[in-house]
Amino acid sequence: SFSRLLNYKLKYVKNVRHYKTNNSQSQDTIFALSTAQGKAGIAIIRISGPNASQAVKEMVLKQSLKKKFPIPRKATGRFIVHPITGEMLDHGLVLWFPDIAEFHIHGGTSVVRGVLDALGSIEGFRHAECGEFTHRAFDNDKLDLTEVEGIADLLNAETEAQRRLALRQAQGGLKHLYDTWRQQLIENMALVEAVIDFGEDENIEDEVLNQVNERIKHLVSIIQNHMNDNRRGEILRDGIHVTIMGPPNVGKSSFLNYLAQRQAAIVSPIPGTTRDVIEISLNIGGYPIIIGDTAGLRKSDDIIEMEGIIRAKNLILSAEIKICILSSVDIFNSKNNSLFNLDPMTYNAMDKNTILILNKTDLLNKTELSYLKEIFTEVVPTNYIFCLSCVTGEGIKEFLEFFVTSLRHKYDDSTSQVALITQARHREHLNECLKGLRNFLGRLQNDLVLAAEELRHATNALGKITGRVSVDEILNNISKDFTNEFQQ
Ligand SMILES: Nc1nc2c(ncn2[C@@H]2O[C@H](COP(=O)(O)OP(=O)(O)OP(=O)(O)O)[C@@H](O)[C@H]2O)c(=O)[nH]1
Ligand SMILES: [K+]
Ligand SMILES: [Mg+2]
Numbered sequence: 001s002f003s004r005l006l007n008y009k010l011k012y013v014k015n016v017r018h019y020k021t022n023n024s025q026s027q028d029t030i031f032a033l034s035t036a037q038g039k040a041g042i043a044i045i046r047i048s049g050p051n052a053s054q055a056v057k058e059m060v061l062k063q064s065l066k067k068k069f070p071i072p073r074k075a076t077g078r079f080i081v082h083p084i085t086g087e088m089l090d091h092g093l094v095l096w097f098p099d100i101a102e103f104h105i106h107g108g109t110s111v112v113r114g115v116l117d118a119l120g121s122i123e124g125f126r127h128a129e130c131g132e133f134t135h136r137a138f139d140n141d142k143l144d145l146t147e148v149e150g151i152a153d154l155l156n157a158e159t160e161a162q163r164r165l166a167l168r169q170a171q172g173g174l175k176h177l178y179d180t181w182r183q184q185l186i187e188n189m190a191l192v193e194a195v196i197d198f199g200e201d202e203n204i205e206d207e208v209l210n211q212v213n214e215r216i217k218h219l220v221s222i223i224q225n226h227m228n229d230n231r232r233g234e235i236l237r238d239g240i241h242v243t244i245m246g247p248p249n250v251g252k253s254s255f256l257n258y259l260a261q262r263q264a265a266i267v268s269p270i271p272g273t274t275r276d277v278i279e280i281s282l283n284i285g286g287y288p289i290i291i292g293d294t295a296g297l298r299k300s301d302d303i304i305e306m307e308g309i310i311r312a313k314n315l316i317l318s319a320e321i322k323i324c325i326l327s328s329v330d331i332f333n334s335k336n337n338s339l340f341n342l343d344p345m346t347y348n349a350m351d352k353n354t355i356l357i358l359n360k361t362d363l364l365n366k367t368e369l370s371y372l373k374e375i376f377t378e379v380v381p382t383n384y385i386f387c388l389s390c391v392t393g394e395g396i397k398e399f400l401e402f403f404v405t406s407l408r409h410k411y412d413d414s415t416s417q418v419a420l421i422t423q424a425r426h427r428e429h430l431n432e433c434l435k436g437l438r439n440f441l442g443r444l445q446n447d448l449v450l451a452a453e454e455l456r457h458a459t460n461a462l463g464k465i466t467g468r469v470s471v472d473e474i475l476n477n478i479s480k481d482f483t484n485e486f487q488q
Pocket of ligand 2: 248249267268269270271272273274
């Protein structure tokens with residue numbers, strides 16, 4: 001009956017998650033130095049493949065009185081010898097994880113060379129290609145693409161925020177999410193296909209399709225929510241772009257140098273000193289910041305300065321955070337002029353989220369300063385105004401406290417329930433998936449076959465993120481088995 005067939009189909013797709021690809025390359029036994037090149041206290045050599053245990057047998061057990069194979073996942077101190085000559089190479093720790101052996105040896109160049117050469121002399125063993133261990137883990141379904149990306153990001157992480165983000169992904173945060181969604185899609189697809197192939201009772205059909213409709217609608221809203229993250233993950237992974245802007249000579253380069261704690265940009269009393277964009281990477285409160293100093297904005301006839309201003313404007317447009325610097329003393333002195341003589345180029349580049357810094361406060365007294373702040377607040381579009389001095393450092397601590405708090409507010413990843421999207425690639429495929437699901441919902445009432453095609457498309461898009469086998473393959477298998485069962 002129809003319901004029996006449905007059950008069968010659902011049972012089948014439950015196993016899809018464990019569907020595996022076979023790869024002949026993974027038959028070789030490979031080895032490599034897993035720790036960094038060069039002299040070090042300890043070096044770790046890893047051996048992986050079907051014959052990995054051979055390395056332990058030939059280099060640890062053969063010449064030893066202790067013939068017992070190491071207990072899995074337990075480090076044991078052993079002599080390591082050359083498999084052919086029997087020459088003693090080192091005394092180190094041997095670890096056995098089924099399919100992978102590790103030798104933890106002394107990190108001297110000659111010791112490492114000796115052990116690697118010895119491994120190479122074992123029949124069927126070869127040195128691993130770059131990234132081959134990870135590749136193999138992917139082929140063996142131990143890691144999916146997002147986990148591989150996470151591990152790469154973990155190696156490159158320079159700040160705490162990047163490390164947290166990468167670790168979450170390396171541990172399967174995204175994989176789990178996308179696999180769950182994909183599984184749901186496949187289940188729903190099986191239902192739709194069952195109706196297409198074997199639907200006979202309109203009541204059951206309607207009931208099944210209504211159910212599918214509801215579930216897909218729900219999933220659409222979940223995916224939308226997931227994507228509605230202000231690109232936090234992607235921005236954190238690449239670094240948060242902060243641009244310093246403002247008129248000439250207000251202390252933009254001085255501010256950059258203060259944050260960098262070095263003379264990264266040239267500072268001089270001559271307006272128009274900075275022309276090229278100067279970008280430096282900083283770790284501010286655990287967040288990766290790429291901060292750019294720019295040419296002072298003003299009308300100019302100098303072609304080099306004009307080019308500098310064009311570059312400044314481009315950087316301002318692409319900034320995630322804009323810091324506008326003005327000179328408090330200049331503004332104070334022009335307080336009777338319209339708009340404080342504020343150049344329209346600078347004024348127009350400001351918006352309500354711009355952080356405004358009134359620099360050079362060491363040249364004003366307290367009364368002048370608080371008066372200035374009070375009247376100036378009315379003129380600018382932002383509420384974030386800080387008074388500081390790049391010469392005395394006064395006020396910079398307060399600015400940094402605010403800055404880190406607002407970074408946490410905007411980019412904190414630890415409050416998110418699920419892992420964050422970290423690459424444009426993920427977003428593209430998710431968009432593709434959403435498109436398919438929306439089309440599916442639109443077509444469900446009119447053309448079931450076309451609708452099913454859209455669902456398949458959406459499922460494939462998710463599979464592309466995790467790098468899992470194409471859905472067509474799975475479904476062909478399902479259909480084949482299903483038809484057999486039906487005919488019996
Ligand atoms: N008194 C005082 N002088 C400052 C302060 N910050 C910068 N200056 C001086 O202001 C002048 C201009 O500083 P820069 O850092 O070159 O200013 P800029 O905005 O980068 O200038 P351009 O690159 O030419 O647009 C230099 O003589 C600095 O020493 C400050 O807080 N107090
Ligand atoms: K200057
Ligand atoms: Mg400058």
